[in-house]
Amino acid sequence: xxxxxxxxxxxxxxxxxxxxxxxxxxxxxxxxxxxxxxxxxxxxxxxxxxxxxxxxxxxxxxxxxxxxxxxxxxxxxxxxxxxxxxxxxxxxxxxxxxxxxxxxxxxxxxxxxxxxxxxxxxxxxxxxxxxxxxxxxxxxxxxxxxxxxxxxxxxxxxxxxxxxxxxxxxxxxxxxxxxxxxxxxxxxxxxxxxxxxxxxxxxxxxxxxxxxxxxxxxxxxxxxxxxxxxxxxxxxxxxxxxxxxxxxxxxxxx
Numbered sequence: 001x002x003x004x005x006x007x008x009x010x011x012x013x014x015x016x017x018x019x020x021x022x023x024x025x026x027x028x029x030x031x032x033x034x035x036x037x038x039x040x041x042x043x044x045x046x047x048x049x050x051x052x053x054x055x056x057x058x059x060x061x062x063x064x065x066x067x068x069x070x071x072x073x074x075x076x077x078x079x080x081x082x083x084x085x086x087x088x089x090x091x092x093x094x095x096x097x098x099x100x101x102x103x104x105x106x107x108x109x110x111x112x113x114x115x116x117x118x119x120x121x122x123x124x125x126x127x128x129x130x131x132x133x134x135x136x137x138x139x140x141x142x143x144x145x146x147x148x149x150x151x152x153x154x155x156x157x158x159x160x161x162x163x164x165x166x167x168x169x170x171x172x173x174x175x176x177x178x179x180x181x182x183x184x185x186x187x188x189x190x191x192x193x194x195x196x197x198x199x200x201x202x203x204x205x206x207x208x209x210x211x212x213x214x215x216x217x218x219x220x221x222x223x224x225x226x227x228x229x230x231x232x233x234x235x236x237x238x239x240x241x242x243x244x245x246x247x248x249x250x251x252x253x254x
Contacts, residue, residue: 003043004071007208007231011199012243019247025143027249029078031102031110032069033095034062036083038212042230043067048075054083057212060219064234065113067210068242072250080107084114092116092166096131099167103135103144110139111245113149113238115168117160129164136172145248146170149241150177150189157191169193176241188237198244201235209234209242 001009036054037044041063044051047070057063062081069079082098084090095114102110118125139146148168150157157165168175168189178188178200185200201207203222211224211232223232 021251027108027252029107031080031107033082035059035085036062037066037081038063050078052080054081058085060212060215063212064209065242069246072246110146146173147245148173149237152187178237178240198240200240206233206235
């Protein structure tokens with residue numbers, strides 16, 4: 001059991017014990033589209049995971065998500081990290097193009113822990129929807145599984161009218177919420193687009209994950225108090241999706 005397993009054992013034990021994945025080809029190459037990763041975090045060095053792509057984290061979110069994936073991985077896996085953060089914001093079109101690139105470069109599983117809300121009444125909204133559908137088709141043709149976080153808006157995605165949260169509401173992706181189907185975490189989005197719920201932690205019982213040690217901003221005391229400098233406390237559907245992506249990769253090789 002590695003360091004993050006030990007920290008999160010109580011919250012994850014039951015879910016990991018009962019987790020099942022349908023028969024798929026063994027996954028060795030994983031892409032994470034986020035804000036990058038602090039590859040030199042001692043946790044990742046100890047895991048000996050083979051990284052490609054972004055070598056630093058332009059914020060902090062990506063490093064924390066890769067930590068959740070990394071719990072299930074070892075040196076036999078390759079993780080290609082894409083930085084979708086541009087001038088302190090996420091551009092939906094950039095995420096779409098990075099997803100396409102990740103598929104074409106041979107990754108077998110793609111984790112996307114960021115979404116954008118589009119208005120399907122507008123030309124721009126319809127264009128973004130069409131572009132995501134094109135990525136969906138390409139992924140299906142290449143046999144690539146896409147795992148997406150549900151988002152932390154605390155809303156029912158069945159009740160947002162003409163709006164769509166993408167890529168979470170795409171038909172063929174695996175969208176992961178936080179909590180359980182009977183009892184989602186209050187912050188987690190819910191509704192028919194959510195395919196699976198997994199532990200995401202909460203403010204009272206957060207998960208522990210990896211920290212970008214070079215983050216120029218300031219972590220809150222709740223995130224870092226009495227934590228080794230490579231770890232932070234967090235909660236959210238991004239962590240839930242990271243846990244699921246890692247387990248899919250792990251169990252595909254059993």
